[in-house]
Amino acid sequence: MRIYLLVAAISAVVTFGLALVVYKLSHRFRLYPKIRERDVHTRPTPRLGGIAMFIGMVVAFAVASQVDGFRLVFVNPGPVFAILGAALIIVVIGVIDDLIDLDWTIKLAAQILASWLLVWQGVAIVSLPIAGTLAVGSGVMSLIISLFAVVLVMNAINFIDGLDGLVAGVCLIANGVFFLYTFLLIQEGSATDYFNLAALISAILIGACAGFLPLNWHPAKLFMGDAGAMLVGLLMATSAIAVTGVIDPATLGRRELLPAFIPILLPFAILVLPLLDFGLAVFRRLRAGKSPFSADRKHLHHRLLDMGHSHFHAVLIFYAWTAVVSVGCLLFFLVPSGYAVVFLLVGLIVCTVVTLAPLSRRKVVEATAQSTEPESPEAPIAASLDPLDAASGALSPPAETKGA
DSSP, rough: OHHHHHHHHHHHHHHHHHHHHHHHHHHTTTTTOOOOOOOOOOSOOOOOHHHHHHHHHHHHHHHHHTSGHHHHHHSHHHHHHHHHHHHHHHHHHHHHHHHHOOHHHHHHHHHHHHHHHHHHHHHOOOEEEETTEEEEEEHHHHHHHHHHHHHHHHHHHTTTTTSTTTHHHHHHHHHHHHHHHHHHHHHHHHHOOOOOOOHHHHHHHHHHHHHHHHHHHSSOOOOOOOHHHHHHHHHHHHHHHHTTTTTTTGGTOSTTTGGGGHHHHHHHHHHHHHHHHHHHHHHHHHHTSTTTTOSSSSHHHHHHHHOOOOHHEEEEEHHHHHHHHHHHHHHHHHHHHHHHHHHHHHHHHHHHHHHHHHHHHHHHHHHHHHHSTTTSTTHHHHHOOOHHHHHHHHHHHHHHHTTT
């Protein structure tokens, strides 16, 4: 565990230091785009934080390669080089998009190319643990499923990147849970070897997100941009693929049905909000006859703001949903199922109440406004709460001339 913490710390320190450099250089050379209509921030902000995260990741991988404990991870360097190569492709295309706004087809082609590079070097879904057995598909099915999974996660993470600290914080929580799961899984499978590629990727990504978050916290000085968001999605998908199918659930000593599905459920659980947002966005845009990658201001984080949540509260709500779902799913692996179900139910109820709280407050205010007499001192407040009433009042003639 200490070696993983060391690698994560190196990733965090390098990312934080380089993020400061990128921030200063971006302002010096004015490397930031104009504010778009769908943006929440009100001042031009650099979007090149993904560069710092990528370099922090590369340095952390380089350090890990020199650690004896990770010798089995690097004995076959092909997958590691494939991950670095895929990350480089994503970051380059993401930086270009952050500067000049590329067409979505170019970004999709780059995502498919990066995903294919991973599959080519063996980072692919070749088996799925199902109820204690292994369902193995053909090579073509492995290729299709792996490409789809990586591209889906990259875009899902990119779609929620709309509020300060949102992606970095959500991924920090989700990958923290996923790292704990992979570490415990390794311990059950081997009493001596605690090192594998999935846990290493998670630790490095945790460090990168932790190192970037201080500059991305509201009000953000630096955004990770498409380069950083797609990089995070790539690494999250890669770590999930690396652990899925590696260990047969029948060897874990667990005889309950649900824990056998954890290798499949947990990656989806930690991505439940990004995947939900992505699915709703694609459905919404296709129904409107638009490209599924066209931009709009109807993502989940936009809706939370429109409901009345502050920027800070909206981000915390995303954090809470992510923590409840991912931790609740992990608990099925650690404790009796009944405790995990109780945790999930209570957590989901609390999150739902907090999320919908502004609607309840708004109904109370509206009811008060509608019951307020026009002559009362609260009438101006009531008018301001109902734009139609305010507009009609402004257009109506003065009271003393109405009888004329």
